[in-house]
Amino acid sequence: MxxxxxxxxxxxxxxxxxxxxxxxxxxxxxxxxxxxxxxxxxxxxxxxxxxxxxxxxxxxxxxxxxxLLYEKYAHWDLVVHFAATAVLAELAFRALERWSRLTPPGPVSHVVVVSSLGAALALVWEYLELVGYYLVDPQVNVGYRDTMGDLAAGHAGAVVAGILGAWARQRAAASGGARPGGDGARRATDDPGAAHDPRTTETKD
Known part of the structure; x- marks a missing residue:
């Protein structure tokens, strides 16, 4: 793999x-x-x-x-917005969790955070389409129905990604993998100082 x-x-x-x-x-x-x-x-x-x-x-x-598949197939744009926002929202969550030491949330919080990140990413995507319309190619579709449909599809994808992500972590925890909240065990091994933290080591007389 x-x-x-x-x-x-x-x-x-x-x-x-x-x-x-x-x-x-x-x-x-x-x-x-x-x-x-x-x-x-x-x-x-x-x-x-x-x-x-x-x-x-x-x-x-x-x-x-x-x-030009977006122009050729009417609903392909919505499919891509759904799928791309889903994976990017989960990616944003994992990146925040890894690099900013985000406290591992529970299942419900996981869904809320991922779906919120997805909503923000979907909005940024529409801003970029608007910029592309004015600065790059006027054929970019930025109509009201297109924009609202893209936002709805992206947010729906992020909600699904949050649910699947939370379920996967719960399943991993149940099978003896990472705990439900996140990658705490892996973080400890990633942090060189964790193994030498004086608060977690015992001293021998």
């Missing part, structure tokens, strides 16, 4: 090269954003399956723009 994740990571830089050679600068710029997302998934040390799912989803979203 890890080898597959490594192969998927390289699809990001490869996509930048391909779009720069055979398409246009706009497509290459979009792929650079995809590379950023892929780098974050790698540094966040997600489970391999979640990393692959996230990377493939953002790649599909970007290539759909390059091949």
């Amino acid at each position: 890890r080898r597959l994740a490594l192969a998927v990571r390289w699809l990001g830089p490869l996509s930048v090269v391909l779009t720069a050679l055979f398409f246009d600068a706009v497509g290459a710029s979009v792929m650079m954003l995809v590379c950023l997302a892929i780098t974050i998934t790698w540094r966040a040390r997600l489970p391999a399956a979640l990393e692959i799912t996230t990377d493939v989803t953002v790649l599909v979203a970007a290539w759909s723009s390059v091949f």
